[in-house]
């Protein structure tokens with residue numbers, strides 16, 4: 469029996485059955501009256517820049533209460549407490565007695581779930597403690613930083629029977645969800661290939677006057693691979709049914725030379741500054757190729773050291789056509805007016821807008837991360853908690869997207885040798901599962 473009173477078998481049987489049946493009938497919005505009226509009690513760990521956005525989004529979801537918040541930085545904690553008070557709720561109890569104080573918070577008996585937005589190294593231990601305490605876990609990206617951490621997360625979720633969802637907001641982008649809806653409606657054939665990337669100029673270097681590096685600069689001086697894979701890979705994997713009758717099988721990864729950060733450091737600080745002497749390992753552009761068990765492929769870019777506009781690409785290719793998400797162009801055999809001719813996707817939104825975007829697309833959430841998509845990531849997690857059901861993105865998704873970082877580093881270090889993905893599902897990937905959307 470888990471701490472929240474549901475046995476592991478009961479949990480998976482009831483929630484899997486509920487999730488599949490509901491997804492199949494499109495009735496995921498139906499809730500028993502007594503469930504609707506019950507608050508969902510959310511605890512937060514880490515209310516820095518991202519955690520504050522998530523907190524503000526969570527407060528927009530009906531019936532959410534925030535009894536407790538943990539942050540080692542008292543000014544961040546108090547800012548978050550004031551935010552909750554301004555929504556007319558009692559002051560959440562604060563936990564700030566050091567880096568392990570989250571353990572006291574997750575043990576409270578008045579929390580249904582915990583959302584974690586701390587620096588990367590804390591994600592897995594904080595989620596494991598959350599699941600062990602019987603609370604649903606919602607974690608920022610990436611969920612884990614090593615293969616070992618991926619297994620720790622999977623084993624904690626399986627051992628306790630409590631779901632863990634990585635709050636991958638890119639999965640809820642309007643254009644990604646348009647492509648998902650076309651697939652769900654059976655109009656877009658079978659997924660074949662995706663080309664996606666985390667491509668954003670992040671050359672800004674956190675380097676102090678004596679050359680001391682912040683966390684991100686330190687990582688880039690030591691590592692070489694894809695350091696932030698899930699924003700780009702998540703949408704591709706979700707569209708390609710990865711962990712839903714397919715799984716990532718193996719990958720190769722290659723990095724270009726590392727030059728642009730060094731050049732930037734000289735330009736920004738001058739050639740005699742200690743920063744100019746730092747040797748960065750991270751290649752300017754990293755490219756990873758992934759093949760799935762069912763023969764689908766992904767090209768995944770990681771490009772944060774180039775002067776370039778943001779662009780996740782979001783090219784999704786299927787047996788029926790192709791969607792170029794970033795450029796809002798589409799071609800679908802049988803739907804497009806002219807053969808083999810690009811169309812603007814604008815007309816498709818009118819006809820095939822995803823039900824979640826139809827319902828929530830007009831919400832006023834500008835200035836909160838990437839707006840509606842970020843709201844939906846939080847909302848869908850909370851709605852799963854409310855129903856005590858499966859999260860739309862599960863622990864297997866979290867780890868098979870996050871594991872790219874350690875595997876890409878391994879491949880890059882070995883002349884791009886192929887690396888196998890661990891089967892985190894231990895064979896469960898073979899089961900067909902519908903995608904889950906709540907409250908549509």
Ligand SMILES: NC(=O)c1ccc[n+]([C@@H]2O[C@H](COP(=O)([O-])OP(=O)(O)OC[C@H]3O[C@@H](n4cnc5c(N)ncnc54)[C@H](O)[C@@H]3O)[C@@H](O)[C@H]2O)c1
Nearest residue numbers: 514515516517518519539540541544567585586588608609
């Ligand atoms: N999904 C997205 O679009 C998106 C965007 C930005 C950041 N992120 C992710 O969000 C996470 C946080 O990033 P950020 O930019 O908000 O960082 P941040 O430094 O602004 O915030 C981190 C917070 O965690 C607190 N913290 C650190 N260690 C702690 C501990 N042991 N216990 C309690 N609190 C602790 C810090 O005091 C700080 O308030 C990262 O994992 C990042 O990758 C995601």
